[in-house]
Structures are given as structure tokens and as C-alpha cells.
Amino acid sequence: MRYLFVLLLLSMQYAQAQQSLLINSYGTYNSTGVRRQVADAFFYGGLIDSSQIKQSLDQLQARNTFGLQMGLNAQWQSPWMVSKDQKKWGSSYRWVFGAGVNQYAGLQFSKDFFGLVFRGGLPYTGDTLDLSNLRAQATTFSKLGVGLYNPTTQSSFLVHFVAVQQHLGATIQKGTWFQDPSTAQINLDLIGQANLSSFSSNTYGVAIDIDYRFGASDSSANEPQFQLSIQNLGFARCFQSSTYSLDGSLAYAGFTLAEWQQTNLQALASAYLDSLGFEQTTGPSWILLPAQIQLAKTLDWDSPQRLEAYYGAQFMLRQTYTPLVYVGAQLKVKQAWHTGLGMAYGGFGGLRMQAYSAFRFKHSELLLRSDNIALQNGASIYLQYRCDF
Amino acid sequence: MRWIGFVVIAAFFVSCKKDATRWQTEWLLPVLNDTLSLAHYYNDSTLSINGSQIDINLSRTLLDLSLTDLVKIPDTSISQQYQSNFTVNNVTPGFVFVNSVKVHELDLGDIQLKKVRVQSGQIQLKVYNPLNTAVLYQIELPGVSQNGQAFVQNYTVQPGTAQNPTTATENIDLSGYEIDLGGLQGLEFNQLQSKLTLKTDPNGQTVTIYNNQVFKYEATFKNLRFDYAKGYFGSTLIADQQQFTLPYLDKITSGTLSLPDLSLDLQIENGFKMALRAQIEQLSATNTQGQSVALNAPSIGPSMYISPAVGNWNTLQPSTLNLHFDQNNSNIKSYLENLGAYQQLSYQLQPNPWGNTSAGHDEAFAHSHLRLKVSAQMPMALSADGLTLQDTFELNLAQNLQKSHVTAATVVLDATNAFPLACDLVLYFMKDGQILHTVIADAQLASALLGQIDPSDGLLKKKSKIKIVLPPALVADLQDLNEVAVSASFATTDPSTGLAVQQQVQANAFLALQLQLQLQTQIRP
Numbered sequence: 001m002r003y004l005f006v007l008l009l010l011s012m013q014y015a016q017a018q019q020s021l022l023i024n025s026y027g028t029y030n031s032t033g034v035r036r037q038v039a040d041a042f043f044y045g046g047l048i049d050s051s052q053i054k055q056s057l058d059q060l061q062a063r064n065t066f067g068l069q070m071g072l073n074a075q076w077q078s079p080w081m082v083s084k085d086q087k088k089w090g091s092s093y094r095w096v097f098g099a100g101v102n103q104y105a106g107l108q109f110s111k112d113f114f115g116l117v118f119r120g121g122l123p124y125t126g127d128t129l130d131l132s133n134l135r136a137q138a139t140t141f142s143k144l145g146v147g148l149y150n151p152t153t154q155s156s157f158l159v160h161f162v163a164v165q166q167h168l169g170a171t172i173q174k175g176t177w178f179q180d181p182s183t184a185q186i187n188l189d190l191i192g193q194a195n196l197s198s199f200s201s202n203t204y205g206v207a208i209d210i211d212y213r214f215g216a217s218d219s220s221a222n223e224p225q226f227q228l229s230i231q232n233l234g235f236a237r238c239f240q241s242s243t244y245s246l247d248g249s250l251a252y253a254g255f256t257l258a259e260w261q262q263t264n265l266q267a268l269a270s271a272y273l274d275s276l277g278f279e280q281t282t283g284p285s286w287i288l289l290p291a292q293i294q295l296a297k298t299l300d301w302d303s304p305q306r307l308e309a310y311y312g313a314q315f316m317l318r319q320t321y322t323p324l325v326y327v328g329a330q331l332k333v334k335q336a337w338h339t340g341l342g343m344a345y346g347g348f349g350g351l352r353m354q355a356y357s358a359f360r361f362k363h364s365e366l367l368l369r370s371d372n373i374a375l376q377n378g379a380s381i382y383l384q385y386r387c388d389f
Numbered sequence: 390m391r392w393i394g395f396v397v398i399a400a401f402f403v404s405c406k407k408d409a410t411r412w413q414t415e416w417l418l419p420v421l422n423d424t425l426s427l428a429h430y431y432n433d434s435t436l437s438i439n440g441s442q443i444d445i446n447l448s449r450t451l452l453d454l455s456l457t458d459l460v461k462i463p464d465t466s467i468s469q470q471y472q473s474n475f476t477v478n479n480v481t482p483g484f485v486f487v488n489s490v491k492v493h494e495l496d497l498g499d500i501q502l503k504k505v506r507v508q509s510g511q512i513q514l515k516v517y518n519p520l521n522t523a524v525l526y527q528i529e530l531p532g533v534s535q536n537g538q539a540f541v542q543n544y545t546v547q548p549g550t551a552q553n554p555t556t557a558t559e560n561i562d563l564s565g566y567e568i569d570l571g572g573l574q575g576l577e578f579n580q581l582q583s584k585l586t587l588k589t590d591p592n593g594q595t596v597t598i599y600n601n602q603v604f605k606y607e608a609t610f611k612n613l614r615f616d617y618a619k620g621y622f623g624s625t626l627i628a629d630q631q632q633f634t635l636p637y638l639d640k641i642t643s644g645t646l647s648l649p650d651l652s653l654d655l656q657i658e659n660g661f662k663m664a665l666r667a668q669i670e671q672l673s674a675t676n677t678q679g680q681s682v683a684l685n686a687p688s689i690g691p692s693m694y695i696s697p698a699v700g701n702w703n704t705l706q707p708s709t710l711n712l713h714f715d716q717n718n719s720n721i722k723s724y725l726e727n728l729g730a731y732q733q734l735s736y737q738l739q740p741n742p743w744g745n746t747s748a749g750h751d752e753a754f755a756h757s758h759l760r761l762k763v764s765a766q767m768p769m770a771l772s773a774d775g776l777t778l779q780d781t782f783e784l785n786l787a788q789n790l791q792k793s794h795v796t797a798a799t800v801v802l803d804a805t806n807a808f809p810l811a812c813d814l815v816l817y818f819m820k821d822g823q824i825l826h827t828v829i830a831d832a833q834l835a836s837a838l839l840g841q842i843d844p845s846d847g848l849l850k851k852k853s854k855i856k857i858v859l860p861p862a863l864v865a866d867l868q869d870l871n872e873v874a875v876s877a878s879f880a881t882t883d884p885s886t887g888l889a890v891q892q893q894v895q896a897n898a899f900l901a902l903q904l905q906l907q908l909q910t911q912i913r914p
Contacts, residue, residue: 042914045408053412120414122907182803184419184905254419254904 018151020077021387024100028371028380029068030349033060034114036377053118059377060111063133065320067107067348073100077149077156093148098158098209101142102232104290106320106348108135112177121179121186131175134192137320138168139290141236143207156211164203164236167287170194172246185253190246190276195285197241207234207289213298225298233291233317241285248277291317299330299338299367301360306332310340314347322346326354326371336360344371352376363388411913413796421904426897438896443769445651451631451734452761456753457508459661459740460500460618462610467493469585470605477598482522483591487604490531492572493581499623501578502570503749507563510613514561518546519554519602523590526557528606531582532569540566545590551602563613570620578620578749583608616755621745622663627738634730642677642779642876651722651767652715655688657695660707660757662750665695666742667710674729682727686719688712694742702754736761772881773810774889779876784818787868797864797909800857804834805901807850809892810879811836814855817874818863825870826863830855838884838892848895 029039035056041048075098083090112129142165147158172192179186197203210230216223250272259268296312311327328342339357353376356369369382437446471487480486495502518524526544533540542561549555572580587604589596659665670690673683693710700706714721738759741751788794802814812834818826832855840851863870881892 041410041412045410047408048410048412050413118412118414120416120910122415122417125417179417183422183903184417185422186419252419254422256423257421257425258423260421 018388019079020075020389022075022077023073023385024075024383025072026380026382027070028347028378028382029066030347030352030372030376030378030380031064031066032348032350032377033064033111034066034377035059036372036379038118039066039378048118050119056118057111057115060114062111062130063108064111064114065106065108065322065348067320068105069103071100071102073098073102075156075158077151082148092152093150096147096149096156096158098145098147098160099143101140102290103138103140104316104318105138106136106318108133108320110134116177121177124177125179125184126181127178129177131172131177131190134170134172134175135320136168136170137290137318138166139287140165140167141232141289143232145207145209147209149211153213154211155213156209158209160207160209160232160234162205162207162232162234162236162289164197164205164238164287164289167197167203167236167238167241168194169287183253185251188250188252188276190248190250192246194244195241196244197238197285197287201238201240203236203238203241203287205234205236205287205289207232207291209233225300227294227296227298229292229294229296231292231294232289233293234289236287236289238285238287240282243281243283243285245279245281246276248275250276288317290321293317299358301335301338303332310342321348328354330356341373347371349377350375352378356382409791409913411911414910414912416906416908416910418906418908419903420906421902424899424901426899439768441896443894443896443898445765445767445769448762448764450760450762452629452736452738452759454627454738454759456616456618456661456755456757457614459759460502460505460615460622460753462495462497462502462505462613462615464609464611464613465495466607466609467581467583468605468607469583470603471585471587472603473598473600475600480589480596480598482589482593482595485586485588486598487585487587490573490582490584493583495570495579495581497579499625500621501623501745501749502618502620503578504570504617504619505568505613505615506617507566507568508614508616508755510563511611512561512563513558513609513611514542514544514606515556515558515609516544516546516606517554517556517604518549519551519604520589520596520598521548521550522593522596523547524604525588525590526606527584527586527588528608529584529586530608531584532571533563533566533581534569535566551599554603563610567617615753618751618753619749620751621747621749622661622740622751622753624739624741624744628736630733630735632731632733634732642777651725651765652713653719653721653725653763653765655712655714656760656762656764657693657710657712658707658758658760658762659695659709660698660705660753661740661759662697662699662752662757663740663747664697664742665708665759666692666737666739667695668692668737669712670735670737671733672735673733674724674727675731675733676727676729680727682720682724682729684714684719684721684724686712686714686721688714692737692742697747697751698757701752702756705754705756707758768893770891770893772889772891773879775878775880777876777878779874781819781872781874784870784873786870790868791913793910793912793914795864795867795908796911797861798859799907800859801905801907802830802834802853802855802857803903803905804853804855805850805899806834806840806853807837807848807898808894808900809836809838809881811839811882813878814857815876815878816857817876818866818870819872819874820866820869821871824874825866826860828857828859828863830857832856836880836882836884837895837898838882846897848897848899 031039033056035052037052038048038056075096078095080095081091082093085091110130113131113134116129141162143160143162145158145160147156149156172190174191176189212228213225215225294314297310308330310330314324324344324346326342326344328340330338330340332338337359341355343351344354345351352372353374354371355373356367358367364387367384371380372378437444469491514528516526524546526546528542530540544557546557547555570579570581571577585606657667671683672689673681675681695710696708698705698707716722814830816828817824834855835851835853837849837851840849842849881889883890
């Protein structure tokens, strides 16, 4: 009976303590030059007509990026204190549990590469196409973790167990394509590598999420509060990944009659792969997860100012991602409705207009944001929901 | 009502079905890059360069029989055994109890050999010991020798029993051995001698030889080939009817070809020291239209006799018979201009037509051959008028229209022609032999006669660019098509008169081809 009483007491204590559920989902794709209609065709289907390809080509620079991010993360900030002893530091922290699924895909490519893929080789006969500095990175992973959070400062720290479902890292450091207009001979020089691991490759790792709040603790100080957020900082070990490498040159001008008659196509293709220095190896490898580091001014619901600025910056540990900065003005329409309009630059895209709206209800908050309101080569939607109970 | 709701929901989801992402690309794909010339045939007894022109210098061997083909000893086994008629007691160690010679007759048909030398082959020896002590076997083949030493093999065979004799087996290479088949006196033929000597183990025990114990050996000659033979090689008739197809001529479907005057020689070579009778019974050719022409000449039909070769080993001089065919003594021109792809030759060859007149002194050496050769010489010149070659190739270009696929294609042929022939190309795309699409090239592969002399190599040559546009309907049908027939129609048209005239092929003439495919593809990732 005594144990039952203690359990009942604890339950009542937990029921009275505040706990929160945070859901954060996002989906965004962007490019520095590829028009949105081109990317949309990959998501919604349809024909990419030549005018869209031409308009994209006109916008492309020597180096361009295209990227895609999607994710769904949930966090339960439990009412359970780490320590009930008020003298111990753990009494200031509660347990927090998190889980999520994230996907990152980034592509860095040259204008020539885009042209070759979307127009073919015929329009470029006689031109030397630069395929160098092609970089493709894609990672899909899920995570499950536990950590601590401070209800006072809202700062938190979580350690996650990570399972990587798919990973691709490919680069072409040097690549040129030339097709002779008279003989149609194709000259291809390639130096590159690719590392590939799939769900069956048993890829697991660890990652940490840090949410650190600093600056003024409330609006009375009339100073902003900032959030330093580090997510998915970690690594994974793939026990069976495939690595492909190319380092060679290929000159293909067609086959002779004897080659057509005596050799099968598979053998000829193999010979050309040999001349390109193609090698394939299999073995374990390390994967650096696409960590996201963000420093931003936080939204202050109780700010006395009706109009104020918001700003922030975001960085990812990925070579295909350029740092994102954004700045804008936010308007307190009502006490429970804030909305903002600003500009963003970086990430996978160029300069574009963003907007957000945040709503506060009795026990919950909802934030909707898009970085692609205007001047966009992509689309994005961010949704954050917090429920306190 | 429930099913209406289901249909509405289903229709909603179907209408939301994602259309495939796709875009069009254009590619230029080199397919063929080759230069066709007659260089591979120069100086290999087909073509030769004579000044600024090419001569056909054809030399082909239609029949080549060597000593191995004519004189054979089939795989043969001989054996010799000893069995006592009574029981012999107290046989002491080292006792010799058999020492006998046996003559074996070889069945070689009407061939009577006195002597041969083995070029390659083996003999397998197997001996059986039924005695309860070791026995020393000495096997001697008196007529088989190498460097004057007779073939002798000694074996010590471990003790056995009458029911389970101990055996010993060995394979011996006979290469280089001479075999005298003249028997004991050297006057016989096809006779092989063997001698078996048996001795009990000198260090063994005293034993008893029972009358049920069989001491024997077996010798098997295998795969014997000779580089020398002497005797009577028989008079077996070698009669054959050879049929062969001349390449490319079977692809001619229409048109005519006119050749310059030429001659053809048939040579019969006898490298054996024996008399030979030869008879060319018939030489005829049938073209793809089914028209046959037989070569008519005085030497076709009757028997001809060829004297024996003379000399020995390295001094051997074959005896030859030359049959010459030209416009004066045959219909060789019409025979060749019939473009007969299917050639038929009937002949007879008979050694020693008058029997064993050499008294068993026929001889053959390593270099002895019985050959039938054909040779022809003429300047390479021809007059073609719509000479059409057609060949059919299998086609497997099935593509999945739901994945990336070709939507339009154009075949581009860049050619440099140094032959005095113009060519019109037509492609027939077929399904199970039925023509579904016919595609005609937009231009003619021009004759070198329309070109100019290239100062770099002194050759008259002409460049052509031909486009063969495959219409969309054909591309759409590609997955159903399984054959393509390529029809090439040649003409040696005089540029000034427009008439087909005889043209000489210039030395080092070539046809350089670059075949490219212009493809329009729909990419569906």
C-alpha cells in the first residue's frame, strides 16, 4: 500500500506539472537559378518544356545550387525533473524526448552540366562543356533521442540514436565534355568519386541537438532574446558502403565494323569504363550528418513594441549549402497574432522574400512560414506547433 | 449508394495520379567509324597492286591431302601370351621360361606398307602376371626401332594369382620410331613382329607354374601419324562433290555485273611417289535467281594422269597438271558473270590407277601433298548496273515508352568514296518478315568518278553526306520491329553519259564511313 501511495503521489505531481509537445515540420526546395517550374515537374510531374529549360539556363551562373529539405520532428518536454533535490543542478532540468525523420538533398552544378542533362549533347557540339565541381549530397535519416531541458530558459540538450536510410555523396572534381561537330567524337575527361549506402547497409550513429537561449530572459529588459540551435550534429558509421571512382579519359568515335561484329556491347562498355579508370570498392565508411546551426532572434509574444525587426542566420555542415541569412520586420497585429515580412538570401537559393505568421492560443502556439513568397526559384513551408498541457 | 461513394473516392484519387516528369533532349551519337579498303587482301594471293590499278590475283586451295590423310593405320591392339600345357614344379628363381617371336598382320585394306616412320602417336603396353612371385617381362618389337635400337621394354610385375593377375600399364611415345612391316624376311607387308621373354624373380622364391596361369601382354597403337611411308598405297578412289558459297554473291538480288576478259587455272599437284588419275567431273555455279552455269572446257570430264613425284625428303619435286580456262577454250566469262554464289565441284582422284606397278615402292614424305588449286588473274574492273546487294539483320531496339525512350531518329552517313561505284541505300524495317516501313536515303553515296583527285594521295574521291530520317511512326513501332533489310544498289555510271560502263578500281581505293545517329529522346527519370 505504501508503494501504491507513493506512485499515486508522483502521478499527481506529474499531472500538475507543465509538459509540452513540440512538432516541427518543413519542406523546402530552392535553387539559385533553376526555375521553379522545372523543380515542380519533379514533384508534381509533367512536361518540362524547352522554354522553361531555356529560361533556367539564362538564369544560371557558372556555379549553381539546387536543394531539397524535408523533415518532421517531434519533442516531448516531460514534466519529470532530473532531480527532485532542489539543491542539485538537476532540479532545474526536466527530461525531454525527441524523434524525427529528416531528408537533405543538395546539388552543386555548373551551367554546362544542366544544359547537357536537360538539352542533350547535340546543341553543344563544338563546345567544351565544363562539368567540374559537380557535387551531390543526399541523406535520409531518422532519429530517436533523450535529453534535458530547462523550463525557465527553454534551452535543451538531446542525444539521439540515428539510423541512416540512404546516403549519397558524389563529386566530380574535374570533368569536361567535348563533341566534335564533324566526326561526332565524344571526348570525356572525368575525375570523381561517389559513396553510396542504402538502408540495407546498416548505417547507425549518434547526433546531438542543442537549443541554447541567451540574451534578455523577457521583454521587460527591452532587449532581444536569441536562440542558438544546433541540430543533427553527429556522425554515422556505414558498415557496407559502395565507393565508385573515376579518373580517366574517354574518346569515343564509334566502333569499327569488326568491333560491331566481334565484340558484344557489354565488353565494349566495360572497355570504356576501364579507360575512364572506373573502380568500385565496398567497405565501411563514416558519414557526417547534415548538421544545422541556426542563430536567430526569438519571437517575443509580450513585446510592447508593435513593429520590430527580426533576423537570423542558418548554416549547415554541407558543401552544397551556402549560409542563409534573413532579415525582416514583424508586426504585432494582435496580442496573439504576429506576422512578419522579410528577405532571405542563401541556402540553396538567391535573394527571395519570406513571410511568417505566428498565432498564440490558450495552450498552444502555431507558426507558419515560407521563404518563397516572391522572387523565388522554389517553394517552402515551415510549420511549428507547440502545445502546453 | 455506398458504391457511388466508393467510385467518387476512387475517381478522386485517380485524378490525382502524378503525371510522369519528362523532358526532351537531343543527342548525336557516333555509331560507326571505319574505312573499308582492300588493303587486307593485298599480297595474300587475292589482290595485288599493279601500278595505279588493282589486279585480282586469286589463288585458292580447294583440296589438300597429306600423307596422314592417305595412309593410315587405325588404332590397333596386338597381344602375345604364354600358357603352360602342364604344371611345372620347383621353378627356381631367375628361370627363363618363355622366349618366343610372334608376327601380327595389320588389316589396312588394299594398302600394303613395308615401312613407315611415326610422326606422332603412342603405344600402350599392359602386362599380366598370374604367378605368385615377381616376373620380369621383356617386350621386344623387332621391327620397331629408333636410331637403330629396337623397341625393348622391361617390366618387373609383382606377384599375382591366376584369378587376379597383377597388371602393369605404361604409355610410350612412339614419335620418331621407324616401323618395319616387312616381316621376318623383309619381303612381306603389313606385318608387325613381337617377342616376349619371361623370367621369374632372381631374388624370389621357388614356385610352381600351373596350366591355368596365363602370362600375357597387350600393346595398343594409338593415334599414329606418319611422316614417311613406303609400300603400295592402294588404288582407292577419292571421289567427292564439294559445295561452297562465295561470300557477298549470295546477297545480290538484282542487277548485272560485267567483268573484263580473264583466265582461270586449275592445278593438280601430286607430291606422292605414285601414279595418279584425276578427273574434274563438273564445275557449276548457281546465282541467287536460281540460274546455273556449268563451266565447259575440253579438260572438264575426261580422266588425266599425273606421273609420280620425284626426289626424296627435302628434294621432293611434286608432279603437276595445269588446266587453263580462258575465252578461247571455255565459257569462263559467262560462268563468272553469272555471279554464282553457290559453287559445286565434282572430282575424282585415284592413286595407282594401274595397280601395284611400282612393286611396293610407292613413297610419301612429310611434305607430300595431293592438292587441287585454283588461280585467276585479271585487272580489277567491273561494270555494274543496278547491282543490288541486300542483307537482313536482326533488330532488337525494344524500348519502354514509360521510361526514357527515343522519340525521333536520323541516321547520318558521312562517306568518302574512292571506288568508282555509286550506291543508293534503302532500309526495310520488318516484323516477322513483313515490311512495315521503307526508308529511302535522301541522297546517293556518290561515285569517286564525280570527285576530284586528292593531291595528298593521288586518289580520285568524292565526299557524300546522306541522311536517313526515321519517321516518328517508325520510331513508335521500334519495339515491334525485329528485322531490318539493308539494300544497296551499285552502279558504275559514267558521269558524262549516264550509262553503266566498265570502271577500273584504283589502287588503294577505300570507302571511309562515319555513321552517326541523331536522336531525340524523352527523358523520364
